[in-house]
Amino acid sequence: MAENTDMNGKPINRAAMMALLMIGSFIIIIMQTSLGTALPTLMTAFNVDTATVQWLTTIFLMVNGIMVPVSAFLTTRIPTKYLYLSALVVYTIGTAVAYVTPTNAFWLLMVARALQAIAAGIVMPLMQVVALTLFDAKSRGKALGMVGLVIGMAPAIGPTLTGWILDSKHDVLGMTVGGDWRSIFGMVLPLAVIVLVLSIVYFRNVLETRKVSLDIRSLIESTVGFGLVLFGSAMVSNYSWTNFTWVLAPMIVGVLVIAEFVRHQLHMEKPFLDVSVFKNKQFALTSALVALTFIAMIGVEMVLPIYMQQVRGLSALNSGLTLLPGALMIGVMSPIAGYFYDLYGAKRLAAFGFAMILLGTIPFQFLTETTPTIYITALYMVRMMGVGITMMPLTSSAMGALHLNQTAQGTAVNNTARQIAASLGTAILASVMQSQINNNLPSDSLKTADPIAYGSKALQASLDGFHASFLLAACFALLAFALSFLMHKGKVEPKPAAGKEN
Structure with missing residues (x-):
């Protein structure tokens, strides 16, 4: 494919394609975390318990994780434009179904979430492959820096946006939105339709396909x-x-x-998922570091709001606002990291980024019930700056270690590892937290004998659980910091599509 032309030699608008790809991917990926702060509201609306309502998040993670390996086949078999349009159509249908789901049909809302997750499993790898194709090797870091705006910021902003929507009604472009759970889906539905229509006009086939x-x-x-x-x-x-x-x-x-x-x-x-790419030591190492980055990001994103709402008594909106500056730091740092990756490569950026994540996580072990929220915000900003500095340079380095004809498969493998790591990492941090809380809770007899003492010890048990979880998160960051020194120096240039790297 010649520069600025599609597979048929027709001119393309790279800026329009990237803008539509990023906006569409953002409104799809943001649904990964958007329901986190809405679960109590949904429990009341659908009259379900905690274990049941959590399946709205579980089903999304499961279907998304299953779809990522399939994405390599879809990218190879289906033309770029039609694959992206298909993902947008599936997402739009899923979002519309969620919006109109009656409160006596919880199963239908789960189906809607599964449809949204199918779209997310397609667009996350597709966005990276298209970015790598539209831009040459010299600009690859900048391109993936823009991709980092979406992959990093969408999950981070989701809880804050949901808290804002649920808090009260708002006037947006002359329309009244918010105040109920349906607005979470209703707000993104028109955007999905607009992106779908514009993509029909501006999107082009830029990836080679073959009949497999x-x-x-x-x-x-x-x-x-x-x-x-x-x-x-x-x-x-x-x-x-x-x-x-x-x-x-x-x-x-x-x-x-x-x-x-x-x-x-x-x-x-012709493998369904080319796991042989892990024979490339540099790809394997950088993929592991990407996975650790996501554990550091997603795991703490889950634990910290629980601390702020259960221990500090903050509302869903206020806890989300406390984390918002940190989420925005990913958007600020990703393009900057992409620029410096093009100049210096990923090793220095990774070491520096993981050091920031580590330094921003260690103080969380000393949080109390009176820790100022501004202090939490500052620490979270440091952590997310580290994530923004680290994420896309590592992804660029991983893809650069492969042959060009392995990009789609390498992206699918990388995303699969990242999705599984994020899910497992979140489960590990949550289980450590809950186990520590359960082990330190006072006996029920104290609740009757001395309610004040019981409340004080129960609060301390909760803090012990959060401290243990944050300590484990710091250990993950320390491991990643140490592994980053094993990376190649300088920028890793992609190899010609002549064969496979073993």
Whole structure:
């Protein structure tokens, strides 16, 4: 493909394509975390308990994680424009269904969430592959820096936006929105339709496609394997890591199925998911560091709002606003990190970014019930600056370590590892927190004998749980900081599409 032309040699508008891709991907990916602060509201509206309502988040993570491996096949088989339009159509249908779901049909809202997750599983890898294709090697860091605005900021802003929507009614462009859970979906629905219409006009086919057959065995193994692992990790919040039926059994079976899936892929002439890219040590290392970045980001994003609402008594909106400056720092730092990656490569940026994440996480172990929110905001900003500095340079370095004809498969593998790591990391941090709280809770007899003492000790037990979770998050950051020194110096240039890197 010549620069500024599509696969048919027709001129393309790179700026319009990237803008539509980023906006469309943003409104899709933001749904990954948007319902977090709305769960209590949805429990009341649908008359369901905590364990049931959490499936709205669980189903999204599971379907998204299952779809990511499939994305490599879809990107190879379906022209770029039609694949992106299909994702937008599926998302629009899912969002519309969620908006009109009656409160006596909770199952229908779960179906809507699954449709949204299918779209997210397609656009996340597609956005990276298209960005790598539209821009040459010299501008690759800047391009993926823009992608980082979406992948980093959308999940970070989701809880704040939902808190703002639920807090009260607002006037937006002459329309009254907010005040109820339906507005979470109603606000993004018109945007999805607008992006869909404009994409019909401006989007072009920029990725090479070829006729490849879908290996049903691989599809089943990847769906069952990754699905069971993600299911088991999601159920930790309802049970514990020692529960065999709902946690250990699904994860053990899932790992065994994944092992068979990997073995099968390595013996296929045209694999469904080219796991052989992990034979490239630089790709394997940087993919692991990307996964650790997401554990550091998503895990603390989950724990910190719980602390602010349960211990500090903040509302969903105020807890979201406390984290908003940190979320915005990803947007500020991602393009800057992309610029410096083009000049110096990823190693220095990764080491510096993980050092910031570590320094921003350690003080969280000393939070109390009276810690000023401005202090929490400042620490969170430091952490998210580190995430913004780290994320896209690592992704660029991982893709640069591969041959050009491995980009789609490498992106799918990278995203699969990241999605599973984020899910497992969140489960680990949550389980450590809950386990510590349960172990330190005072006996129920004290509640009757001395309610004040019981309340004080229960509060301390909660703080102990949060401190343990933050300590573990700091350990993940420390591990990533140490591993970053094993990376290559300088910028890693992509290799010609002549063969596979072993």
